[in-house]
Amino acid sequence: MPARTMLSFGHGYSAGALSPILHRQGWTVFGTTRSADNADRVRDTDATPLIWPDQPITAELDQASHLLISAGPGADGDPVLEAMRNEIAARRDQFEWVGYLSTTGVYGDHQGGWVDENTPLAPSTKRGQLRVAAEADWQSMDLPLHIFRLAGIYGPGRGPFAKVRNGTARRIIKSGQVFSRIHVDDIAQVLAASIARPNPGAIYNLCDDDPAPPQDVIAYAAELLGLPIPPAVAFEDADMTAMARSFYAESKKVRNDRIKDELGVTLLYPDYRTGLQALLAQDG
Template sequence: MKMLVFGHGYSAGFLTPLLTARGWQVTGTTRDDPDRVAAAGAVPLLWPGSEDALRTAIAQADAILVSTAPGPDGDPVLAAFRDDLARARLRWLGYLSTTGVYGDRDGGWVDEDSVLDGSGPRGQARITAEAAWQDLARAHDLPLHIFRLAGIYGPGRGPFQKVRDGTARRIIKPGQVFSRIHVEDIAQVLLASIDAPDPIGIYNVCDDDPAPPQDVIAHAATLLGLPLPPAVPFDQADMTPMARSFYGDSKRVRNDRIKRDLGVTLHYPDYQTGLAALLAQGA
């Protein structure tokens, strides 16, 4: 079986070993880091730059995972390979989206049937990209699955280093709450879907415990036995525009569907278990 990954990044790096252990051949695109893709067990292809090889890979693929973000001109994979994808004979097609498509719910709950109301250009771009993939899938009978990912953490992407080096801050915005997901749970959700395809399926991929971001930082400090990082009001915090934009949305995301339809039991159902595992692994 052959898997092609457009945008073989952090999440795909945890899925690929699960697939290769089953005998899959995985090919992944990268802009500039083929060694990282190869280290995960995939055959790297530079893109842009390997369009002919990618057209061949699309034609030969049993499954395709799209993990590239939309740009100002829309989804880059569709822009480059729409006709090739329309002719593909796939048993599974996955698109990694984001829970940002739901926008701000003032801390309220959303599920996969909630109205999409993404705030800002990034949320709107994701809504547009999802719709474009759905249009292609309907027109050409492609087995599309959409995965709306919450905030991703895992090895190399945890809060511990900032807490250790004293740069962590507990940003306080009253009522703010995020959902999050450990990268290993993303990989197991994708694998469960590959094992039991349900075309046009949409899945929220998040843990059971939406929580204020300052609580996560505080818990990391407690695990390390270090003092709590200082609390800083949101309106006084020195943050990049990208980081500040994440605080524009406050919501709790339901994950019942991955459990009910895919039979997934999360390895890390809350940030406490996830952080404890990262610390035990030396992350």
């Protein structure tokens, strides 16, 4: 097999779960980060850090057979295309696979109803609108593009246990509110499966099998810890940041049949219960 090299833009939590898998398979992985302070974190994921855009990455781009874009869009659009559109376009024939990590927020609010990859995009938040625009921008590039729409991400270091333990967790109640979520290890295995079975133009929802109200997840975490269930707070009365409150603007259940049918994925954590149990076991 020819040498394979992944260039990961915005190498964060999700990309950091994929890179050890690729490293074990003999890949070279480069991960960009904006700050030298994050270089060790990138190295800890078996990737070579690149401080970008402060440092040139032409040599690494020339070497790349695969691209992964995790960097979120801003008011000026997708930051990778803003900086490197022409360089990426000039090398389009060298890429075997390009992955773009988006969000299920592109579907907007469905009042607790189901959505799949064919559901029209109707984001109700500014973040979702920027993601729709970024998806379209990448789709215009004539690359072997694969779009992954991620539900709420949790995993090591990103679970509810710390807040439950320190007493700051709350069960915020909003009638009919339901979220889909995905364990970071399942994100990594879906990306690896797609790389093994490229299907340019494909779009995949990444979520587990059990959309659930957020208060149920907090309550289960408390049960696992043997601690009192945190108090219920009405959404209207909750003291929340604007960002946190915006997540409650949309309620939907996300279907994940395509990752199973097309990529043969069996979820490691098909619901939040198995995921939280595994996190607690990892915590010791």
